[in-house]
């Protein structure tokens with residue numbers, strides 16, 4: 472059931488970001504990927520999603536290369552990039568509806584409303600997200616985590632713009648996901664608190 476990266480190499484503009492990197496993400500494990508700006512965390516995450524190809528190496532899910540059946544892998548995956556990836560002219564509700572349609576999932580207005588309620592967006596769910604604050608936009612994006620049953624979460628700087636209450640909410644959700652046997656790899660420039668549960672640290676150095 473694990474996600475395994477084997478001997479990954481990634482080169483950007485003649486700079487080797489990482490070489491022969493191997494790692495695994497097991498059910499019930501939270502991996503916290505750390506590293507300075509430009510080290511290659513986003514590049515690694517994108518390779519782990521199967522959206523970007525490594526210069527060498529393979530990503531396996533449940534024992535098979537993800538490229539064998541990328542649709543099946545994406546069914547089991549939530550990837551949230553470092554930007555909220557919202558359509559600014561649509562409301563939070565409409566964004567969730569659109570995202571769920573992209574995932575071939577049914578939009579349940581009640582479930583979507585409850586997720587937005589958890590995230591403190593009640594009363595703001597029907598206005599264009601461009602009118603929301605940065606932290607509220609992040610919250611609208613994170614609502615996806617409550618709406619798609621997926622075992623693998625790959626999250627790129629999900630805490631960006633969140634206040635302390637938002638951080639606590641997300642860390643608690645992490646702990647539940649992992650306790651339920653989920654897999655989670657997240658990047659962040661701030662330490663995770665104990666609330667997130669047991670964490671496996673993974674460090675990516677900046678290579679010249």
Ligand SMILES: Nc1ncnc2c1ncn2[C@@H]1O[C@H](COP(=O)(O)OP(=O)(O)OP(=O)(O)O)[C@@H](O)[C@H]1O
Nearest residue numbers: 483484488506507508509510511512513514515553
């Ligand atoms: N498509 C691309 N073309 C050229 N260079 C790229 C490309 N994508 C990433 N890079 C370079 O690769 C390096 C690593 O970028 P990446 O976004 O993976 O770093 P990061 O560790 O996530 O950084 P940060 O903490 O700032 O988000 C950067 O120097 C970046 O300029």
